[in-house]
Amino acid sequence: MASITQDNHGLRLGVRYLVLTLIALIFVFPLVFMVISSLKPDLQLLSDTSSLRAFLPVGDISLNNYTAAFDRAPVGLFVFNSVFVTGLTVILSLFVCSLAAFSFVFLSWTGRDVVLAIIIATFIIPFETIAIPLLLIVSQLPWIGFEGFEIGWLNSYQVQIIPWIADGLTVFLFVQFFRDLPKDLIEASRVEGASWWQIYRKVVMPLSGPVIATAAILKFLIMYNQYLWPLIVVQQEAYRPVMVGLGYFFQLNPAWGEIMAYLTLITVPVLAFYLVLQRAFIASIASTGVKG
Amino acid sequence: MASKLTQSNRAGWSFALPGFALISAFIILPFFFAFGLSLTNQRLISPNPTEFVGFDNYRDLLGLAVITLEPERDAAGQVLRDEDGEIEYPRVRTLTRSDDFPQYRGMREWFRWQSGEDARVVVASDVVFMKALTNTLVFVLVVAPAQGGLALCLALLINQRLRGINIFRTIYFMPVVVSIVVVSLLWRFIYDGSDGLLNNMLAGLTFGFFQPVDWLGNPDTALGSIIAMSVWQGVGFHMVIWLSGLQTISPTLYEAAEIEGASKWQTFRYVTWPGLRNTAVLVLIVITMQGFALFAQIDVMTKGGPLDSTQTIVFQAVERGYGRQDISGGSTISVILFLIVLTISFVQRWLTREK
Secondary structure, rough: OHHHHHHHHHHHHHHHHHHHHHHHHHHHHHHHHHHHOOOOHHHHHHHHHOHHHHHHOOOOOOHHHHHHHHHHOOOHHHHHHHHHHHHHHHHHHHHHHHHHHHHHHEEEEEOOHHHHHHHHHHHOHHHHHHHHHHHHHHOOEEEEEEOEEEEOOOOOOHHHHHHOOHHHHHHHHHHHHOOOHHHHHHHHHHHHOOOOOHHHHHHHHHHHHHHHHHHHHHHHHHHHOOOOHHHHHOOOOHHHOOHHHHHHHHHOOOOOHHHHHHHHHHHHHHHHHHHHHHHHHHHHHHHHHHHH | OOOHHHEOOHHHHHHHHHHHHHHHHHHHHHHHHHOOOOOOOOOOOOOOOOOOOOOOHHHHHHHHHEEEEEEOOOOOOOOOOOOOOOOOOOHHHHHHHOOOOOOOOOOEEEEEEEEOOOOEEEEEOOHHHHHHHHHHHHHHHHHHHHHHHHHHHHHHHHOOOOOOHHHHHHHHHHHHHHHHHHHHHHHEEEEEOOEEEHHHHHHHHHHOOOOOOOOOOOOOOOHHHHHHHHHHHHHHHHHHHHHHOOOOOOOHHHHHHHOOOOOOHHHHHHHHHHHHHHHHHHHHHHHHHHHHHHHHHHHHHHOOOOOOOOOOOOOOOHHHHHHHOHHHHHHHHHHHHHHHHHHHHHHHHHHOOOO
């Protein structure tokens, strides 16, 4: 009797794993296909799609597609642009948003609650609804750069960075986290004569590792994957990020091998980063759940 | 004492100012600007001064009318029919270009249906925008239940106590961290009509009986293909939100249900689902907002085609505001989009309110 239930249990467990694995294949196979195809010449890539060879690194395997992709487009420049814009925006965003959140939680000042309410209300504005008027605004803004004074931010790094530094969600994530910090700690430092800046830098921020990770990952994903905004504000190759750089590979008869090589090149580092930090990534997304 | 210690207008304002100023300049200002611009004829670069035009932009986008066409008759009053036996009607053009009907000026036929001997023709000022509106609504109406429901199923699967379950969670979530632009380009190859992976796989599974379909090149399948891909890419995101909702349900409730001898379905119906109410509202609203913002997939995969079958609201806003440098037209579409999203969020909240 016991052995029967045992078997039954084993079978049910097996079925569960089978279902889980089949679903996993649905999520994995396009990505595996992308990486594998990037190693194959176009002719073989196309003929392999009719069999399971599409998912196996067999036949004529080489890195030729990668060399060809670098010849077709300034891939290195695009990657630099994306990394530069993403990195700088993440750092500035963490600083500006945590500083604002600090003043909302630990300081009391006239207008505080109104300002916080306004910032939280901006949650309901999707970026897509402000992109076009924002395009007009940034096309008229002045800038003092290395070449002197100019009007218009189109085709620049700042147009990809500055509008994205502050956002309601990042401020809100910090506010939520700061509210759970012990107030006594801040008051004690204040009594000892620390300035607000010192408390922010020496007391609060060193305790804020988890929320910094959450906010940084969310901002990183948004910035690295930017498409609509750079598409409309950057026409010059010199400032183009990776996602917009994909345009170089669209043509009448697409060279799929090169496209797969480029896609792999810009995706695999992010995936690797995700696989290493998967707990933190998933926790970040889950924390957007508080947005409701 | 405490309030004295924390009272500081100067420090408070100066700490909050950088963030608040940036949000004001780059989110709040353009938001209100959109309303103002939608009442003008502003262009990105124009030698002519900007003029106030009232609600002209809205009329040019949303103008709709139904025209009833009576059949053409011969001298004896008999209905005329063409070779195929179809009733002949006067051309819509004769009405929309006639000085007798200034209200139909510039409108074009969107669709028509038969009502007795008459034909009813719906004419629109901007037929492409009307298609964009309906396509976006269809997208949201299909994706919201499909993605939300599948994500819940995955969350329930992942919420089991099994060895190695985290590996599966990591895999299901993987497409979320991949850019939608990359995913769209990858799936353009999968959906390809001649050498596409999907056609070849379906042909293999049916031993060659499956006839290849040009998924993105056919107006009947293009939007559906984009919907399927979008669900695939985003379902892991919502699975994680459902999971965090599932984890807030107290284990004692499940123990109680087990003692009462509740079936699996009863446990889900009376314990799990009531505990997920707030999560459900959140998931629905997030999917709806993401759905209405549909742009990258369209831009990479179809550019709105074939035959406008994948035009969307945001694609139209960008095509006008950026492509044709018609800032006021693009802003008008943005305002319409915002009002739709706002209304739907309120309706969803109201429908799922605590009773």
